[in-house]
Amino acid sequence: MAIMTRTFYSGGIFLQEAFTLLLTGLSGAGKTTIAEGIARRLRSHQIQFELLDGDVIRHEIGQMFGYSREERIKVSHILKLLAKTLNRNGISVIIAALTPYQEMRDNYRRELNNYIEAFIDCPLEVCIARDVKGLYKNYYEGRVNNVVGIDDVFEIPQTPDLVLRTSERLLDDCIDQVMDVIYQNKLRK
Numbered sequence: 001m002a003i004m005t006r007t008f009y010s011g012g013i014f015l016q017e018a019f020t021l022l023l024t025g026l027s028g029a030g031k032t033t034i035a036e037g038i039a040r041r042l043r044s045h046q047i048q049f050e051l052l053d054g055d056v057i058r059h060e061i062g063q064m065f066g067y068s069r070e071e072r073i074k075v076s077h078i079l080k081l082l083a084k085t086l087n088r089n090g091i092s093v094i095i096a097a098l099t100p101y102q103e104m105r106d107n108y109r110r111e112l113n114n115y116i117e118a119f120i121d122c123p124l125e126v127c128i129a130r131d132v133k134g135l136y137k138n139y140y141e142g143r144v145n146n147v148v149g150i151d152d153v154f155e156i157p158q159t160p161d162l163v164l165r166t167s168e169r170l171l172d173d174c175i176d177q178v179m180d181v182i183y184q185n186k187l188r189k
């Protein structure tokens, strides 16, 4: 029996299967900004997708989890379940979340079909200077701890599909790089 797959045709490119794109990196590295840029591109190609931002999902489930290693891993399991469920229904997913530990990313790669991992690589000093959400200020003023890159580890991704150096490249270049991987490597069959 033939297996049915959804086929999207957009701008001369066939997308046959849903994918999950993980954007992993420090706070302030550029995950959300790049995710929103990719979202705009996917929308313009009428590709069905959902953007799962770690911070937003944490709020939506009522701040059930904090920032210990164990709790971060639990959140990653929730994100994986959401991605798997959406993918199964033909909807691609962008996950924008720190995802600091290799075991989280290994788990995504093992369990998600068409998984693409983008390491949003930006030096800690630049992230601190950007301090988009005031997280680093809160750390230095003693209000929070377990900040990844400072008193919690960011394990460098061992097998990313692409590395985006946001302190060296313009936003549009970063988005182009991701779109190339989505189209050429993963989904064009």
Ligand SMILES: Nc1ncnc2c1ncn2[C@@H]1O[C@H](COP(=O)(O)OS(=O)(=O)O)[C@@H](OP(=O)(O)O)[C@H]1O
Pocket (backbone or CB within 6 Å): 026, 027, 028, 032, 053, 054, 055, 058, 067, 071, 072, 073, 075, 076, 096, 097, 098, 099, 100, 133, 135, 144, 145, 146, 147, 148
């Ligand atoms: N230690 C600590 N205390 C308080 N708040 C923190 C802490 N670490 C992270 N944050 C904030 O939470 C956002 C990261 O959530 P994530 O789900 O992406 O992180 S993780 O993947 O579970 O590690 C993160 O959002 P981004 O800055 O967009 O990455 C921060 O705003």
Ligand SMILES: Nc1ncnc2c1ncn2[C@@H]1O[C@H](COP(=O)(O)OP(=O)(O)O)[C@@H](O)[C@H]1O
Pocket (backbone or CB within 6 Å): 025, 026, 027, 028, 029, 030, 031, 032, 033, 034, 096, 130, 132, 165, 166, 167, 169, 170, 171, 172, 174
């Ligand atoms: N090449 C780039 N890609 C993404 N963001 C960039 C880039 N260059 C500068 N920025 C800036 O860096 C900041 C990244 O913030 P944000 O996307 O919220 O990070 P994160 O979601 O990783 O915490 C934004 O203010 C954005 O305008």
